[in-house]
Amino acid sequence: MTKQNIEHLKQLLSTPKDIVIVSHKNPDGDAIGSSLGLYHFLKKYNHKVTVIMPNDYPDFLKWMPDETVILKHDSQTKESNAIIQKAEIIFTLDFNALNRSGNMETVLGESNGLKIMIDHHQKPDGYATYTFSDVNMSSTCEMVYDFIDLLGELKNINSNIATCLYTGIMTDTGSFRFPSTTSKTHQVIAHLIEKGANNAQIHNNIYDTNSYERLQLLGCALNNLKVIPESRTAYIVLSQEELNKYNYKKGDTEGVVNYGLSLNNVVLSAIFIEDKQEGIVKISLRSKGAFSVNEFSRAHFNGGGHTNAAGGKSDLSLSDTIEKFISILPKYNKALNNE
Ligand code: 5GP
Numbered sequence: 001m002t003k004q005n006i007e008h009l010k011q012l013l014s015t016p017k018d019i020v021i022v023s024h025k026n027p028d029g030d031a032i033g034s035s036l037g038l039y040h041f042l043k044k045y046n047h048k049v050t051v052i053m054p055n056d057y058p059d060f061l062k063w064m065p066d067e068t069v070i071l072k073h074d075s076q077t078k079e080s081n082a083i084i085q086k087a088e089i090i091f092t093l094d095f096n097a098l099n100r101s102g103n104m105e106t107v108l109g110e111s112n113g114l115k116i117m118i119d120h121h122q123k124p125d126g127y128a129t130y131t132f133s134d135v136n137m138s139s140t141c142e143m144v145y146d147f148i149d150l151l152g153e154l155k156n157i158n159s160n161i162a163t164c165l166y167t168g169i170m171t172d173t174g175s176f177r178f179p180s181t182t183s184k185t186h187q188v189i190a191h192l193i194e195k196g197a198n199n200a201q202i203h204n205n206i207y208d209t210n211s212y213e214r215l216q217l218l219g220c221a222l223n224n225l226k227v228i229p230e231s232r233t234a235y236i237v238l239s240q241e242e243l244n245k246y247n248y249k250k251g252d253t254e255g256v257v258n259y260g261l262s263l264n265n266v267v268l269s270a271i272f273i274e275d276k277q278e279g280i281v282k283i284s285l286r287s288k289g290a291f292s293v294n295e296f297s298r299a300h301f302n303g304g305g306h307t308n309a310a311g312g313k314s315d316l317s318l319s320d321t322i323e324k325f326i327s328i329l330p331k332y333n334k335a336l337n338n339e
């Protein structure tokens with residue numbers, strides 16, 4: 001983002017505009033946090049702002065300030081499309097390719113609204129007029145903070161903005177422990193607490209609202225955990241039947257993949273979750289060190305993400321997907337054992 005770009009954006013935002021903010025399918029804490037953080041910021045300047053997500057998200061994100069204003073494109077398609085079609089500015093947050101927005105891809109691609117991408121995923125597509133992309137950033141929320149800084153508006157961060165941005169930085173950094181967490185991330189967090197983010201309450205809202213069934217499902221997942229020592233890999237499989245047994249709800253498996261990585265000597269962890277309704281297996285991958293699950297997922301599972309955290313999907317059956325995964329791994333044994 002050049003100085004000239006920022007000056008142009010300042011100019012653009014100096015009069016009220018019709019603005020839409022969108023994020024990726026299956027939104028997480030960073031997607032909702034960055035979108036609502038930016039929403040609260042822009043609302044202060046009398047813009048008309050609409051936040052639209054491709055689909056629903058877990059209950060543990062449904063306490064964030066003004067969360068209820070969010071439109072869900074899959075159940076509010078007509079209304080969402082009409083708003084996107086007449087938007088003057090469209091912020092696309094926490095994703096780097098329009099197909100990550102699910103069924104919004106076409107309407108976003110066709111809209112004449114000026115597009116501004118703020119994102120930290122690798123290899124951004126070129127669809128936006130302004131691309132604010134930095135793969136070294138902890139989170140899109142930290143980038144929205146920097147964006148507000150570049151506009152010279154840090155002084156105007158209020159407690160709603162601070163709460164939303166804190167949440168996404170916290171969830172995307174695994175509570176400030178992933179390598180993407182820098183001293184500057186902590187400085188941003190400190191400032192957000194000063195501006196009114198209630199850190200203890202936010203942690204509680206996100207992490208301490210488990211249902212009994214969710215913990216039972218975690219128990220089932222840990223029971224299913226398998227290790228392939230020669231590939232320093234751990235993986236978990238959850239079938240649709242198991243999910244049904246524990247009354248699975250969106251978000252119930254969030255973070256489960258990290259348990260594999262907590263094993264001594266494991267550098268690659270995967271979870272395979274059967275989704276019979278969509279006819280796919282959803283895959284989450286995590287790694288330690290230089291082994292890139294982003295590359296791995298792009299090469300084999302139609303996905304992407306970051307070096308150490310990526311996702312993807314498979315159209316094969318659950319057992320065929322696992323078979324594929326296990327058959328690919330030996331090719332990577334050398335890289336995995338160099339970690
Ligand atoms: P998670 O495993 O938590 O769903 O996602 C980890 C990271 O990978 C996130 O940054 C997410 O945006 C990205 N990701 C997850 N699923 C996909 C996918 O299907 N395609 C791509 N390109 N990225 C994904």
Ligand code: MN
Nearest residue numbers: 030094140172
């Ligand atoms: Mn993110």
